Amino acid sequence: MTERNPRPIAPPEGKLGVLLVGLGAVATTFIAGVELIRRGMAKPIGSLAEMGTIRLGKRTEGRVPKIREFVPLAALNDLEFGAWDPIPDDGYRSAQVAGVLEQRHLEPIADFLKAIVPMPAVFDRRYVKRLQGSNVKSGKNKRELAEQLREDIRAFKERRGCDRLVMIWCASTEVFIAPSEVHASLAAFERGMEENDDGIAPSMLYAWASLMEGVPFANGAPNLTVDTPALQELALEREVPIAGKDFKTGQTLVKTVIAPMLKARMLGLSGWYSTNILGNRDGEVLDDPESFKTKEESKLGVLEHILQPELYPDLYGNVYHKVRINYYPPRGDNKEGWDNIDIFGWLGYPMQIKIDFLCRDSILAAPLVLDLALFLDLAQRARLPGIQEWLSFYFKSPMAAPQLKPEHDLFIQHTKLKNTLRWLMGEEQITHLGVEYYEYEKV
Ligand SMILES: NC(=O)c1ccc[n+]([C@@H]2O[C@H](COP(=O)([O-])OP(=O)(O)OC[C@H]3O[C@@H](n4cnc5c(N)ncnc54)[C@H](O)[C@@H]3O)[C@@H](O)[C@H]2O)c1
Numbered sequence: 127m128t129e130r131n132p133r134p135i136a137p138p139e140g141k142l143g144v145l146l147v148g149l150g151a152v153a154t155t156f157i158a159g160v161e162l163i164r165r166g167m168a169k170p171i172g173s174l175a176e177m178g179t180i181r182l183g184k185r186t187e188g189r190v191p192k193i194r195e196f197v198p199l200a201a202l203n204d205l206e207f208g209a210w211d212p213i214p215d216d217g218y219r220s221a222q223v224a225g226v227l228e229q230r231h232l233e234p235i236a237d238f239l240k241a242i243v244p245m246p247a248v249f250d251r252r253y254v255k256r257l258q259g260s261n262v263k264s265g266k267n268k269r270e271l272a273e274q275l276r277e278d279i280r281a282f283k284e285r286r287g288c289d290r291l292v293m294i295w296c297a298s299t300e301v302f303i304a305p306s307e308v309h310a311s312l313a314a315f316e317r318g319m320e321e322n323d324d325g326i327a328p329s330m331l332y333a334w335a336s337l338m339e340g341v342p343f344a345n346g347a348p349n350l351t352v353d354t355p356a357l358q359e360l361a362l363e364r365e366v367p368i369a370g371k372d373f374k375t376g377q378t379l380v381k382t383v384i385a386p387m388l389k390a391r392m393l394g395l396s397g398w399y400s401t402n403i404l405g406n407r408d409g410e411v412l413d414d415p416e417s418f419k420t421k422e423e424s425k426l427g428v429l430e431h432i433l434q435p436e437l438y439p440d441l442y443g444n445v446y447h448k449v450r451i452n453y454y455p456p457r458g459d460n461k462e463g464w465d466n467i468d469i470f471g472w473l474g475y476p477m478q479i480k481i482d483f484l485c486r487d488s489i490l491a492a493p494l495v496l497d498l499a500l501f502l503d504l505a506q507r508a509r510l511p512g513i514q515e516w517l518s519f520y521f522k523s524p525m526a527a528p529q530l531k532p533e534h535d536l537f538i539q540h541t542k543l544k545n546t547l548r549w550l551m552g553e554e555q556i557t558h559l560g561v562e563y564y565e566y567e568k569v
Pocket residue numbers: 147148149150151152153210211212213224247248249250254257259295296297298299300328329346347348372373374375376406407408411487488490491
């Protein structure tokens with residue numbers, strides 16, 4: 127049975143510009159991957175938007191279209207890429223430095239990648255201590271720098287003939303910033319930009335510029351960025367979608383699958399020790415304790431939200447949770463993440479789970495960037511401004527309305543995403559109840 131009210135969605139006509147803040151490992155792996163897919167040299171593995179299907183109606187109806195055929199998404203051929211980075215390397219050089227993709231993937235698209243030259247960044251070493259770059263803007267205050275970003279956005283749109291844009295933060299993790307007065311309202315934030323308030327990090331200037339230009343913004347790092355009342359106010363005022371934060375790719379992805387399993391079976395947890403070795407530039411930046419603190423906060427919140435110790439004190443009231451990231455250059459982008467999980471069962475008997483995830487960070491993150499670009503553009507055309515909770519699926523620290531706890535369980539997030547697509551298209555929600563398939567006596 128079809129619900130009658132699909133939401134009006136503007137068609138994805140013309141080109142969609144994807145503006146990436148940061149042209150490092152994730153960004154170049156994403157861009158190169160899309161180009162290889164467009165040339166028929168690879169499949170979009172890891173992208174729900176491209177490879178996923180969605181069941182519609184009853185299980186007996188057999189309606190299971192691909193998501194891409196069900197909702198009006200921008201075509202991959204219509205994507206245009208732009209980026210900012212304080213390091214002036216073009217896309218090809220940067221991908222080589224990142225060392226994620228092999229020459230057999232980079233060489234055929236070398237010219238394409240070389241044409242992606244980063245625009246000068248708004249960058250300040252006080253916010254990312256382990257980096258240095260020469261491709262940097264200057265201006266008399268933060269407001270002026272943000273205005274320069276707005277000009278970049280307009281010029282890119284014009285130059286590439288784009289109809290619509292989205293912006294995704296794929297840049298380094300900034301130092302930890304606690305929310306303060308300057309983030310409490312848009313007026314305070316804009317005053318703070320004029321006064322060069324230290325609470326305003328470069329990522330916030332990109333986000334402000336993006337929203338001012340009506341461009342949806344997603345935050346792939348754990349920085350505060352759009353997670354403030356000031357920028358959420360701006361997103362609503364300008365009617366622009368926002369999403370964040372911190373791509374959920376490796377260890378946390380696994381954590382948000384295992385923890386709901388423990389809770390579903392009412393198994394207790396006494397400790398969860400997670401450690402990683404990582405040798406890329408991201409690992410180097412996170413070696414700085416202030417940037418690591420930002421990441422740590424993002425990784426630690428997950429268990430508490432899923433396990434709800436306030437509801438289950440006997441099972442989760444005394445959990446020791448530790449997360450470490452160790453910079454270890456020989457591994458490059460190929461991260462190894464270990465989890466030691468101490469659990470307990472019937473009569474309190476202890477058991478252990480050990481996980482050793484030998485993953486590739488940017489290989490896991492790239493399809494998320496693609497999905498976020500496509501879905502944020504969809505949200506914009508469907509006129510859904512502000513926080514996109516249905517995109518929680520992609521984030522370690524998902525944004526939610528202030529009165530709500532964020533949802534961390536991967537499969538609830540997955541259901542939420544698909545139900546949002548059904549809702550957009552006027553299709554029935556899937557509850558998984560299924561009583562209609564059985565003959566129960568009417569009461
Ligand atoms: N790969 C993953 O699985 C994953 C998961 C979650 C979050 N992230 C986050 O995604 C981000 C990118 O990761 P990566 O591996 O590509 O890192 P990277 O170091 O390879 O690339 C980041 C790039 O951002 C640039 N940069 C820093 N500050 C900037 C600024 N103010 N403006 C423009 N550019 C700036 C750097 O010069 C660098 O080239 C990091 O913050 C990382 O923590 C990655």
